[in-house]
Amino acid sequence: MAQTLTETAGSLEAMTPVPYAVTATRQDTYDTWTLELEPVNGAPIVPGPGQFNMLYAFGVGEVPISNAGNFETDERLVHTIRAVGAVTKALCAAEVGTVIGVRGPFGNTWPIEDAKGKDVVIVAGGIGLPPLRPAIYHVLKNRKDYGRFVLLYGARTPSDMVFLDEVKSWQSNYDVDLDLIVDAGDTDWKGKVGLVTKLIPPANFDADVAKGFIVGPEIMMKFVAQELMNRDLPAESIYVSMERTMRCGVGLCGHCQVGPTLICRDGAVYTWAEVEKLLAVKEL
Amino acid sequence: MKTLDAVIAESPVFAGLTQEQLEFIAGCAQNVHFDEGQQIAKRGDPADVFYLLRMGEVALDIDVPNKKPVRVDTVEPGQVLGWAWLIPPYQWNYDVTATELVRAVSFDGACIREKCASDNELGYALLTRFSQVIVGRLQATRLRLLDIYGTDSH
Numbered sequence: 001m002a003q004t005l006t007e008t009a010g011s012l013e014a015m016t017p018v019p020y021a022v023t024a025t026r027q028d029t030y031d032t033w034t035l036e037l038e039p040v041n042g043a044p045i046v047p048g049p050g051q052f053n054m055l056y057a058f059g060v061g062e063v064p065i066s067n068a069g070n071f072e073t074d075e076r077l078v079h080t081i082r083a084v085g086a087v088t089k090a091l092c093a094a095e096v097g098t099v100i101g102v103r104g105p106f107g108n109t110w111p112i113e114d115a116k117g118k119d120v121v122i123v124a125g126g127i128g129l130p131p132l133r134p135a136i137y138h139v140l141k142n143r144k145d146y147g148r149f150v151l152l153y154g155a156r157t158p159s160d161m162v163f164l165d166e167v168k169s170w171q172s173n174y175d176v177d178l179d180l181i182v183d184a185g186d187t188d189w190k191g192k193v194g195l196v197t198k199l200i201p202p203a204n205f206d207a208d209v210a211k212g213f214i215v216g217p218e219i220m221m222k223f224v225a226q227e228l229m230n231r232d233l234p235a236e237s238i239y240v241s242m243e244r245t246m247r248c249g250v251g252l253c254g255h256c257q258v259g260p261t262l263i264c265r266d267g268a269v270y271t272w273a274e275v276e277k278l279l280a281v282k283e284l
Numbered sequence: 285m286k287t288l289d290a291v292i293a294e295s296p297v298f299a300g301l302t303q304e305q306l307e308f309i310a311g312c313a314q315n316v317h318f319d320e321g322q323q324i325a326k327r328g329d330p331a332d333v334f335y336l337l338r339m340g341e342v343a344l345d346i347d348v349p350n351k352k353p354v355r356v357d358t359v360e361p362g363q364v365l366g367w368a369w370l371i372p373p374y375q376w377n378y379d380v381t382a383t384e385l386v387r388a389v390s391f392d393g394a395c396i397r398e399k400c401a402s403d404n405e406l407g408y409a410l411l412t413r414f415s416q417v418i419v420g421r422l423q424a425t426r427l428r429l430l431d432i433y434g435t436d437s438h
Contacts (some may be wrong), residue, residue: 127434156433183428185355187345190383193358195427202360220432 002050014250015100017056018028018042020077022094028080028162032127033092034068036258037077040099044075049081049112049134050241050269054249055079056101064246064264067105068124068130070137080162107268110213111239119147119205121233122128122225125196125216126155129162132215133242136170143175147187147210150177150203154196154220157182158189165272177204196220200227215241218279225272235273242267242275258284259267288313291389295336297364305406314391318342318382325366325380332374332394335364338354341387344378349397353379357421367414370394370400 024036031079038044047067054074063085069078083092094100104118112135120139124132139146142223151170155161161180171178179199180191194199196216212228214221221240228238242263244256259278261267288309292298298306324342325331340359346351348382356378359365368376370393378403400407 077427129435154433156431160433183433186352187355187381188352189342189355191358192341192360193343193355193422195432196423197427202362217432217434219430223427223432 004086009214014103015248017054017062018045018105019099019271020089022086022096022098022100024077025096027159029231031084031092032080032082032162032187034078034080034130034162035091035094037100037102038118038178043100044194046075047071047103048109049107049132049138050068050110050131051107052131052246052249052268053077053079053102053106054246055091056103057087057094058099058101058259060090061087061247062101062103063087063091063249064106064243064249066131066241066268071134072137072141074222076186078130078133080127082127103249106246110269112138112197115139115211116142117143117147119150119210121150121152121203121205121210121212121228123152123200123212123216123228124154125186125214125220125224127159128152128217128220128241129167130183132213133163135213138174140170140173148177148205150205152179152181152196152199152203154181154183154216156184156201158185158191161174164182166276179203195223197223197227200224203231206230207234207237210237212238213240215236217241222279225276229272235276236271238272239268239269240272242279286419288315288389291338292336295362295364297417301409305409307405309319309391309396312395315390316390318386318387320382322386323379324382324386325376325378327376327379329376330374331366331368331376332392334364334369334391334393335388336364336391338359338387338389340362340382340384340388342386343381343383345381346378358383363396364414364417366393367418369397370411370414373377 017050019040020037021040023034023038026034032143052064052066054062055065065079068080069093081088081091083089170176225238244263246264247253249264250264257264299431341358344357345355347353354381
C-alpha cells in the first residue's frame with residue numbers, strides 16, 4: 001500500500017520538503033527533461049501509480065509533478081518535467097548532484113487493483129505518458145492478472161514523444177496492443193498520422209470488462225473519453241488524471257479546487273463520470 | 285475466400301447500396317497490392333481510381349520546399365483512400381505511399397463517375413457516402429488545429 005501524506009494534512013511532515021539529490025537527468029524533448037532522484041538521507045518516499053510529489057527548487061518555488069518511476073523494480077523517484085515557468089525551468093536545469101526538496105506522495109492512485117481480470121486501455125497524449133508509466137509497468141509485471149492490454153500514445157510530432165525507446169520495447173511484447181500516432185510526421189515516421197482518437201475505434205478491447213486510463217491536456221482527455229464512450233465504455237470505467245495549480249498538496253489552500261472537489265486531496269485521478277460536467281463549465 | 289462484391293458490401297462506405305448498385309461497383313473493381321515504399325499516387329495526377337484498403341497502411345504526404353515532405357495523414361485497413369475521383373478537378377491532393385505491404389480493392393473511379401452522371405440514384409448514394417468520408421477528415425483536421433497536446437500537462 002502506497003504511503004500518502006494527504007491523510008496527514010496540516011502536519012509538519014506533510015509540509016516539510018525532504019532533501020533529494022538529482023542522480024540522473026535526461027532531455028526528452030526540446031522543453032522536457034526527466035530527473036531521477038534519491039534521498040540525501042533517510043528512507044525513500046514510496047509513491048503509488050498516479051500519485052504526485054511537490055518538487056521544490058530552493059529559492060524559486062514548488063510545483064506538483066506526477067511520479068513516473070517504475071516502482072516495480074526501482075525506488076528512485078522519476079519525474080518528467082516540461083519547462084514552462086520559473087520553477088519548472090529551474091528544475092529542468094538541475095544538474096546531477098543538485099539537491100531539491102520533495103514533499104509527498106500526494107493524491108490517489110490509478111485503480112490498478114480494481115482493473116485486475118479486466119482489459120486495460122491506456123491512452124496518453126504528449127507528456128501525459130510519464131504519469132501512466134508506473135501503471136504500465138505494474139500491468140506489464142503482473143500481465144497474467146489482466147485481460148487485454150491496449151496502450152495508445154499520441155503526440156504532436158515524433159520528436160514530442162517521451163520515453164520512445166521504452167515504448168518501442170513494449171511494442172515488441174506480443175501481449176500488448178500498442179499503437180502510436182502523431183499530428184504530423186515526416187517520411188521517416190512509420191507510425192500513424194492523425195489524432196489519438198483515431199486509434200480507439202479499431203482498438204482490441206471488450207468495453208464490458210475494460211478500464212480506461214487517460215492522461216494528457218484536458219481537451220485531449222475530453223475527446224478521448226468521448227471516443228471511448230462511443231465504444232460503449234461507461235464513464236464510470238474511464239479514469240483521468242486532472243491537473244490544476246496545486247500549492248499545499250493536502251487540501252488546505254484551495255488553489256486546486258474545481259467545483260466541489262480539491263484535486264490534490266480527492267484526485268488527481270477521477271472517473272470521467274465525476275469530472276465530465278465540471279470540465280464543461282468554462283469558469284472552472 | 286470472399287468475392288469482391290462481398291468485400292465491398294461489408295465496407296461501411298458502401299453499406300445500404302442495392303444489390304444492383306453493388307454489382308455495378310464490383311464490376312469496376314479489382315484486387316491490387318503495393319509493396320512497402322511504393323508510390324500509389326502523386327499530387328496533381330488524374331484521380332481516376334480510389335481504393336478500399338484491406339491490409340496495410342498508406343501515408344499522405346505534402347512536399348514542402350527545402351524541407352522533408354510532411355506526413356499529414358495515414359489511411360488504415362477498412363478505410364477508403366481517395367475521394368478526388370468524385371470532385372472536380374479530379375486530381376490527387378497528396379502524394380500517397382504504401383508504408384508497408386498493402387492489399388486493397390481498386391475502383392475505376394472514372395467509370396463509376398460516368399455511371400453516376402446518368403444514374404442519379406447511384407450518384408446521390410455515392411456522393412452522400414463520400415461526403416461522410418470527406419467530413420470525417422475535415423473534422424479530424426480541425427481538431428488537430430486545437431493542438432490538443434500542446435497545453436498543460438503533468
